[in-house]
Amino acid sequence: MQKRKLNFWQIWNMSFGFLGIQMGFALQNANASRILQIFGADVHELSWFWIIAPLMGLIVQPIIGHYSDKTWGRFGRRKPYFLVGAILASIGLVLMPQADMFIAFLPALWVGAGMLMIMDASFNIAMEPFRALVGDNLRTDQRTSGFSVQTALIGFGAVIGSWLPYTLTNWFGVSNKTVAGVVPENLIWSFIIGAIILIASILVTVLTTKEYSPEELANFETDKEYSDSIKNGDEEEKSSLLDIFEDFKKMPTTMRQLSWVQFFSWFGLFGMWVFATPALAQHIYGLPYTDSSSAMYQDAGDWIGVLFGVYNLVSAFYAFALPYIAKKVGRKKTHAISLVIGGLSMLSIYIMPDKNWLIVSMIGIGIAWASILAMPYAILAGSISPKKMGVYMGIFNFFIVIPQIINALIGGPLVKYAYGNHAIYALVMSGVSFLIAASLVFKVKDVDDVVK
Secondary structure, eight states, X not given: OOOOOOOHHHHHHHHTHHHHHHHHHHHHHHHHHHHHHHTTOOGGGHHHHHTHHHHHHHHHHHHHHHHHHXXXXXXXXXXXXXXXXXXXXXXXXXXXXXXXXXXXXXOHHXXXXXXXXXXXXXXXXXXXXXXXXXXHHSOGGGHHHHHHHHHHHHHHHHHHHHHHHHHHHHTTOOOOOOOTTOOOHHHHHHHHHHHHHHHHHHHHHHHHOOOOOHHHHHHHOSOHHHHHHHHHTOTGGGOOTTHHHHHHHTOOHHHHHHHHHHHHHHHHHHHHHHHHHHHHHHHTTOOOTTOOSSHHHHHHHHHHHHHHHHHHHHHHHHHHHHHHHHHHHOHHHHHHHHHHHHHHHHHHXXXXXXXXXXXXXXXXXXXXXXXXXXXXXXXXXTTSOGGGXXXXXXXXXXXXXXXXXXXXXXXXXXXXXXSTTOTHHHHHHHHHHHHHHHHHGGGOOOTTOSOO
């Protein structure tokens, strides 16, 4: 038996929940540093607060992947996880910018950091099963398209989330003014709207997507021993959470090779997300690094959201081109070229004369972002047995979160002591990191690439 071939709209609906997840991520990525600074964090401390996010991914995704592989219930295999994750993430989105409500009980900074932790843990609960769902439901010849559609939806969701604060202020007159310790209204309403859209988009996937039953998956599986174990219902008895460590040791060669590409890709991304607002406020707007509450700083923060929206919009459209480019030149070369473009674009931020020229830099970063979200997973899926799709997608997340944790630990001290509180050099380092990742792509073995 073969899996059924899905049409475009079936693939679209299957991944539609990612629009809401990435909208929440975009609101977090573009605004969390600004919110934490409003609550009292210094620039060099930002990466330490952001360490919460990758730590949650390191802990949560492999566990969720393991258990979603073993879940067979009336509500499906993957769907219960990303529905619960969406509900919890929505709570964090609503409460993070309003952490000052709890000031009588705890410092707003720590409440805000706690909400950041809840949000990111919940995003991870929702995200990994979505990755595995594509591997579950799509045939080999549709996986590149499936992950590309997923990337496009990620891009569209991130555009909405990134542009929302700027749009609310400039189109609808919602204030972006603030006083010490208070988050502006445009951010509060943006996070509330993001929470609503997150729940709605997840429900589209839950209500429109059918998952294969255990019996169907067993018939697709070429490993007879595993197929029989599913049919007999004894697979769950033979497994435990500790198997994650054994799976880690036995990861496919392709996955090990991709781990280094992922390391340098996500090291660079994390540096951009954490330090973009203070870096550009200093380097482009000429503000002192201690300024986090002036009107100009809030304008800079809103413009960062616009720029992040640009790179996500570019990624959404470039994602549709990825399957065709990959078919012509191969997935590895496609990914390497995209990372080179992104790295050079990140480096160009340093020489741009004003804020409008930064849009050019974001176009190149968007090309790299689209490829980072699609190509490694398309390459990886072909090297993983369907019986381990969930857990290996979760373990693969190690190579996303570990570089972020390392950057979180060293990024702040580098900005303070090595860069003299000039956060722009953190973005320069991100550009260099992208270029290193590009060079490592050619060491990866892609077992089912159309172009060898």
